Amino acid sequence: MKAITILACLAATAGLALADAEPGKAAPDFSGKTLDGKEMSLADLKDKTAVLEWVNFGCPYVKKHYSQGHMQKLQESYTAKGVTWILVASGNTADAESLKKGAADNQVEVPILLDPSGDMGRAYGAKTTPHMFVLDEGTVAYAGGIDSVRSTKSEDIEKAENYVAAALDAVLADKEVATATAPAYGCSVKY
Numbered sequence: 001m002k003a004i005t006i007l008a009c010l011a012a013t014a015g016l017a018l019a020d021a022e023p024g025k026a027a028p029d030f031s032g033k034t035l036d037g038k039e040m041s042l043a044d045l046k047d048k049t050a051v052l053e054w055v056n057f058g059c060p061y062v063k064k065h066y067s068q069g070h071m072q073k074l075q076e077s078y079t080a081k082g083v084t085w086i087l088v089a090s091g092n093t094a095d096a097e098s099l100k101k102g103a104a105d106n107q108v109e110v111p112i113l114l115d116p117s118g119d120m121g122r123a124y125g126a127k128t129t130p131h132m133f134v135l136d137e138g139t140v141a142y143a144g145g146i147d148s149v150r151s152t153k154s155e156d157i158e159k160a161e162n163y164v165a166a167a168l169d170a171v172l173a174d175k176e177v178a179t180a181t182a183p184a185y186g187c188s189v190k191y
Helices: 002-013 060-066 070-079 096-105 119-124 154-159 163-172
Strands: 031-033 039-041 049-054 084-090 112-115 132-136 139-144
Touching: 031 112, 049 070, 049 163, 060 070, 060 154, 070 084, 070 163, 084 119, 096 112, 112 119, 132 163, 139 163
Parallel strands: 049 084, 084 112
Antiparallel strands: 031 039, 049 132, 132 139
């Protein structure tokens, strides 16, 4: 127990501690380049509803949502309603070649933001893939897991409550988000 506390203190003093993007508060600032070389920042989203989805295509929890096209359908449905959806790859998963392959294999149509330093991930407190954040005009409206079933089986998606879809529906209807936070689950972000 003592070793864990010491490691946590060392990480914090080394600037490696995770913050938390909390619902109701301003989203942490970020800027970076997408996989296709475009600059992107929080300022680009100030008047928009957006989803930030931490991704690692090799993670079985991510595969659960992509293998049968569920995540792509969700992305397509909400981007058609004007939502900006951005995948974020932090730390060791911000490898352009493997992300290009993963995006092609999974027919991903949304931008992928590269965060090789992990600064953005740490600022948001992204712990897992997927870890989801819904932003409403620069304010965090939802932070946490995509749904209520912690599983790697794609057939469990139908049984789950999709927290991100519910948050987006509430934000788009100018209503309060009923579940503003839920535990994130998946593979750890590799800082």
